[in-house]
Amino acid sequence: MSSSPDPALPSGDDPLTVFPSPSLPSPLPQSPVLLAAYRAKAAAAELAPLPRTPKDEALLAIADALVVRTREIIEANAVDVERARAAGTSESVIDRLTLNRERVAAIAADVRHVAGLPDPVGEIVRGSTLPNGLDLRQVRVPLGVVGIIYEARPNVTVDAAALCLKSGNAVLLRGSASAYSSNLKLVEVLRDAVGGAGLPADCVQLVPGESRESVQELMRARGMVDVLIPRGGASLIRTVVEQSTVPVIETGTGNCHVYVDAQADLAMAVQILIDSKASRPSVCNAAETLLVHQDIAAEFLPPALAALAEAGVTVHGDERVQRFAETEGSKAVVVPATAEDWETEYLSYDIAAAVVDSLDAAVAHIRLWSSGHTEAIVTTSQAAAARFTRLVDAAAVAVNASTRFTDGGQFGFGAEIGISTQKLHARGPMGLPELTSTKYIVTGEGHTRG
Amino acid sequence: MSSSPDPALPSGDDPLTVFPSPSLPSPLPQSPVLLAAYRAKAAAAELAPLPRTPKDEALLAIADALVVRTREIIEANAVDVERARAAGTSESVIDRLTLNRERVAAIAADVRHVAGLPDPVGEIVRGSTLPNGLDLRQVRVPLGVVGIIYEARPNVTVDAAALCLKSGNAVLLRGSASAYSSNLKLVEVLRDAVGGAGLPADCVQLVPGESRESVQELMRARGMVDVLIPRGGASLIRTVVEQSTVPVIETGTGNCHVYVDAQADLAMAVQILIDSKASRPSVCNAAETLLVHQDIAAEFLPPALAALAEAGVTVHGDERVQRFAETEGSKAVVVPATAEDWETEYLSYDIAAAVVDSLDAAVAHIRLWSSGHTEAIVTTSQAAAARFTRLVDAAAVAVNASTRFTDGGQFGFGAEIGISTQKLHARGPMGLPELTSTKYIVTGEGHTRG
Numbered sequence: 001m002s003s004s005p006d007p008a009l010p011s012g013d014d015p016l017t018v019f020p021s022p023s024l025p026s027p028l029p030q031s032p033v034l035l036a037a038y039r040a041k042a043a044a045a046e047l048a049p050l051p052r053t054p055k056d057e058a059l060l061a062i063a064d065a066l067v068v069r070t071r072e073i074i075e076a077n078a079v080d081v082e083r084a085r086a087a088g089t090s091e092s093v094i095d096r097l098t099l100n101r102e103r104v105a106a107i108a109a110d111v112r113h114v115a116g117l118p119d120p121v122g123e124i125v126r127g128s129t130l131p132n133g134l135d136l137r138q139v140r141v142p143l144g145v146v147g148i149i150y151e152a153r154p155n156v157t158v159d160a161a162a163l164c165l166k167s168g169n170a171v172l173l174r175g176s177a178s179a180y181s182s183n184l185k186l187v188e189v190l191r192d193a194v195g196g197a198g199l200p201a202d203c204v205q206l207v208p209g210e211s212r213e214s215v216q217e218l219m220r221a222r223g224m225v226d227v228l229i230p231r232g233g234a235s236l237i238r239t240v241v242e243q244s245t246v247p248v249i250e251t252g253t254g255n256c257h258v259y260v261d262a263q264a265d266l267a268m269a270v271q272i273l274i275d276s277k278a279s280r281p282s283v284c285n286a287a288e289t290l291l292v293h294q295d296i297a298a299e300f301l302p303p304a305l306a307a308l309a310e311a312g313v314t315v316h317g318d319e320r321v322q323r324f325a326e327t328e329g330s331k332a333v334v335v336p337a338t339a340e341d342w343e344t345e346y347l348s349y350d351i352a353a354a355v356v357d358s359l360d361a362a363v364a365h366i367r368l369w370s371s372g373h374t375e376a377i378v379t380t381s382q383a384a385a386a387r388f389t390r391l392v393d394a395a396a397v398a399v400n401a402s403t404r405f406t407d408g409g410q411f412g413f414g415a416e417i418g419i420s421t422q423k424l425h426a427r428g429p430m431g432l433p434e435l436t437s438t439k440y441i442v443t444g445e446g447h448t449r450g
Numbered sequence: 451m452s453s454s455p456d457p458a459l460p461s462g463d464d465p466l467t468v469f470p471s472p473s474l475p476s477p478l479p480q481s482p483v484l485l486a487a488y489r490a491k492a493a494a495a496e497l498a499p500l501p502r503t504p505k506d507e508a509l510l511a512i513a514d515a516l517v518v519r520t521r522e523i524i525e526a527n528a529v530d531v532e533r534a535r536a537a538g539t540s541e542s543v544i545d546r547l548t549l550n551r552e553r554v555a556a557i558a559a560d561v562r563h564v565a566g567l568p569d570p571v572g573e574i575v576r577g578s579t580l581p582n583g584l585d586l587r588q589v590r591v592p593l594g595v596v597g598i599i600y601e602a603r604p605n606v607t608v609d610a611a612a613l614c615l616k617s618g619n620a621v622l623l624r625g626s627a628s629a630y631s632s633n634l635k636l637v638e639v640l641r642d643a644v645g646g647a648g649l650p651a652d653c654v655q656l657v658p659g660e661s662r663e664s665v666q667e668l669m670r671a672r673g674m675v676d677v678l679i680p681r682g683g684a685s686l687i688r689t690v691v692e693q694s695t696v697p698v699i700e701t702g703t704g705n706c707h708v709y710v711d712a713q714a715d716l717a718m719a720v721q722i723l724i725d726s727k728a729s730r731p732s733v734c735n736a737a738e739t740l741l742v743h744q745d746i747a748a749e750f751l752p753p754a755l756a757a758l759a760e761a762g763v764t765v766h767g768d769e770r771v772q773r774f775a776e777t778e779g780s781k782a783v784v785v786p787a788t789a790e791d792w793e794t795e796y797l798s799y800d801i802a803a804a805v806v807d808s809l810d811a812a813v814a815h816i817r818l819w820s821s822g823h824t825e826a827i828v829t830t831s832q833a834a835a836a837r838f839t840r841l842v843d844a845a846a847v848a849v850n851a852s853t854r855f856t857d858g859g860q861f862g863f864g865a866e867i868g869i870s871t872q873k874l875h876a877r878g879p880m881g882l883p884e885l886t887s888t889k890y891i892v893t894g895e896g897h898t899r900g
Contacts, residue, residue, distance in 0.1 A: 049840040130862055143873050226873050242695055247874045268896035275898035389891050390499040401584060401894030412580055423593050423676050423887035424697045425875040437873035441839050444851030446718035448725035
C-alpha cells in the first residue's frame with residue numbers, strides 16, 4: 001500500500017479528524033486492523049454522498065491501471081504461486097491462485113462492466129405524501145464499511161472492491177495469507193487509481209497482517225465495520241458467523257437437492273440432474289443430493305445412474321438406489337450412503353441419492369438437510385411444482401431448471417458479491433442493491449405531533 | 451400455557467416429527483427453551499405457506515378471546531402489580547405494567563387492526579423473464595421463528611404476537627420477569643385462540659422461565675431462531691447484540707438531535723424543538739440534544755431556552771449556551787454540559803445543547819454521538835437541507851419536522867414491531883414487510899447452463 005499523502009484530499013485536511021468516529025478513543029488505536037477500520041469509516045463518510053460519475057471514473061481508472069501495471073501484478077503473484085508450490089499445494093488450488101495477462105485483462109473488463117451498471121445509491125425505494133402533508137421518502141444509501149473475508153482467488157480482491165466502490169462503500173479486504181503478495185500489489189494498484197481519480201484511497205484497504213488475529217480483530221470491530229461477508233469454505237463461514245459481533249451475511253454453503261417427482265419428463269430430469277451436478281461441481285450452486293419419487297424410480301434411476309457414471313460421478317445411494325445399480329449391465333458407480341452423506345457439500349464428482357415415498361417426504365428430507373441455497377424439482381405436475389415451491393424454504397427454488405442458475409450474473413444482476421444463504425437483509429445472489437441500506441427523509445413545514 | 455393436545459393438528463400427527471429439524475438431535479433436548487424453539491420451528495413450517503384468511507381469522511379469534519377473558523387477564527396482571535408494588539417499583543413503571551378493562555380492549559382493537567392490514571407474504575418483489583426464457587420471481591416469505599426480548603409492558607406480548615402471526619412467523623416471547631404472570635396468562639389466551647382457529651398453537655410461545663439463563667439460551671439458539679429483536683433499554687440491547695449468535699435487529703436507542711441552522715424560521719424552530727423534546731420524553735424518537743448555528747444563537751437561544759424552561763426541561767448547555775442563560779430576566783434552567791451529556795439518551799425532561807460553528811460542525815457532532823435514529827434540521831435554506839440530509843447517516847432525517855414522526859404509525863405502516871437503528875435488513879420503523887425475507891422462484895422448461 002502506498003504511504004504517500006492521499007491526493008484525494010484537500011491539502012492540509014486530515015481525513016481522520018474531519019468526521020471523527022465515536023467508537024474509538026483519541027489517540028488513535030495501536031491495532032493496525034482497528035486503525036484501518038477507522039480510516040475506512042472516515043473514507044466511507046466521504047464516499048457515501050457522492051453521485052455516480054466520480055465513482056465510475058475511479059472504476060475506469062482502476063481498470064486502466066490493472067492493464068498498465070499487469071507486469072507488476074504478475075510478479076507479485078509469482079511470489080505466492082512459488083510459495084504455494086513449495087508447500088505442496090494442489091494444482092487446482094494453484095490454478096485458482098495464478099494470475100496471467102489474460103486473467104488480469106478479464107478482471108479489468110469486469111471492473112469496466114461494474115462501472116456501466118446503474119448506481120443503486122439515491123434510488124427512491126418508497127415515497128409518499130402522508131395525510132398530514134409530510135413528504136416521506138425512503139432512499140438507498142451505502143452500508144458504510146464492508147469487510148470481506150475470503151480465500152485464495154486474488155480476483156475477488158478486485159471484484160469486491162469494485163462492487164463496494166460502485167455502491168458507495170469503503171471496503172476492508174482480508175484475503176487468504178496464501179495470496180498476500182498478490183493482494184498487497186492489487187490493493188496498491190487500486191488505491192493509487194482511486195486516489196488518482198480524486199476519491200479517498202482509504203476506501204480500499206487490505207487488512208494488515210496475515211495472522212488469524214487480524215480476522216479476530218475485524219470480527220470484533222463493531223461500530224467501525226457495518227457488515228462482514230465471509231466468502232469461502234463452510235468452516236470459515238461458521239467461524240465468522242459464531243464469533244463476529246459485527247453483523248454478518250452468511251454466504252455460499254450449498255447443499256442443493258434435485259428432486260424428481262412422480263410425474264416428470266425423464267429426459268429433462270436426466271439433463272437437469274447432470275447439469276446441476278456435473279457442469280461445475282466445485283461451486284455452491286452445484287447439486288449434492290438426488291431425491292427420486294418411488295413411483296418413477298424404476299424408470300428414472302437406470303438411465304440417470306448411467307448418465308451420472310458417464311459424467312464421472314460417484315453416487316452415494318440409499319438401499320433403494322443401490323438396488324437399481326445392481327441390475328445387469330448397469331455401469332452405475334454406487335456406494336452405500338451413510339447419514340453423513342445427506343449433509344455433505346461434496347463440491348466434487350459425488351452425489352448422494354435416495355428414493356422417497358412422496359413429494360412431502362422429499363420436502364421433509366430437504367428441510368432436514370438443506371443449507372437453504374437452491375432446491376430443484378423436475379415435474380410435469382403444476383400442483384406438485386406449486387406445493388414444492390411453497391413448502392421448501394431456500395434462497396432459490398428451481399422448477400424444471402438446473403440448480404446452477406442461482407447466480408447474480410444468470411439472474412441479470414450484472415454482478416454478484418456472494419450468494420446469501422441467510423434470511424436477513426439479503427437472500428440469494430447479492431448484487432449492488434444488496435450492498436446498500438436505506439434512510440428515511442421526512443420533509444415538513446414545521447410539522448409537530450403535539 | 452395450556453398443556454392440552456393441540457386442536458390445530460390432525461389427530462395422530464405429531465407436529466414435531468412431520469418436519470424434523472436438523473439442528474437438534476433426537477431425542478428432544480432437555481432445555482425447555484430449546485424445546486420451545488424446536489416446537490416454534492415446526493409450527494413456523496406449517497404457518498409459512500398459509501394464505502391470508504386463516505391468519506386473519508386467528509387474529510380475530512385472539513381479539514375476541516382477549517375481550518371475553520379480560521377478567522382472567524386482569525387477575526393475572528394484579529399478581530405482577532402487587533409484586534412490583536411490594537418491591538417498591540416506581541409508580542410510572544407500575545402504570546406501564548398495569549392492565550385494566552380499557553387497556554385490554556385497546557389491545558384487542560390493535561389486534562383487529564393488524565388483521566385488516568395487507569398480508570406481506572406472497573408479494574412479488576421482483577419478477578422478470580430472463581433472456582433465456584427462465585421465469586424469475588422474488589417472493590416475500592416469512593422469516594420463520596422470531597424471538598422478541600422485551601421489558602415491562604405486557605401489551606407488547608400481544609402486539610408482537612399479532613404482527614408475527616400476520617406475517618406468517620412463529621414467535622418466541624421473552625418478556626420481563628416482572629410481567630411474568632400477565633404474560634403467562636396472555637400467551638395462554640393467545641394460544642387457545644390460535645389453536646381454536648385451526649392454526650398450530652406453538653406459533654405463539656412464552657420462553658419458559660424467568661431467569662437470565664433463558665435469555666442466554668435464546669441468544670444461542672442459532673439455526674432454530676431466525677432473528678432476535680430486543681426491545682427495551684440500551685443495556686438490554688447491547689447485551690443481546692454482543693452475545694447473540696442468532697442474527698439480531700437492533701432497535702430503539704435514540705440519541706436524536708435537533709439542529710437549528712443559520713437561516714431558520716425561529717418560531718418554527720422553537721415549536722419543533724419543544725415537540726421533539728417535550729411532547730413525550732420517554733420515547734426513543736424524542737430529541738436529546740439541541741445544536742444551534744452560531745449565527746442564529748443570539749436570536750434563537752433566549753426564546754428557545756425560555757420555552758424549554760416553561761416545558762419543564764433542564765438544559766445541559768456548553769459554554770456558549772450557558773452565556774445566553776445568564777442574560778437578565780432569563781427563566782432558562784441551564785446546567786453545564788459534560789462530555790457525557792453528548793452521548794446520553796436522557797428519556798426525561800433534560801436536553802443537551804451546544805452552539806456550533808457551521809452546518810458541517812453540526813454534522814460532525816452528530817456523526818460522533820448519534821445513535822443513528824432520527825436527526826432533524828430546521829432551516830429555510832434548500833441547500834442546507836440538502837447537505838444535511840445527504841451527510842447525516844441515520845435511519846431518519848427530518849427537515850422542518852419534529853423527530854417524533856419516526857414511528858411506524860406516523861409513517862403509515864399500520865403497525866410497528868420496533869424501530870431499527872442498524873443498517874442491515876431493516877432501518878427505521880419496522881412494519882410487516884420487515885418481518886419477512888424473500889425466496890427466488892426460477893421456472894424453466896428443462897433449462898440447463900451446460
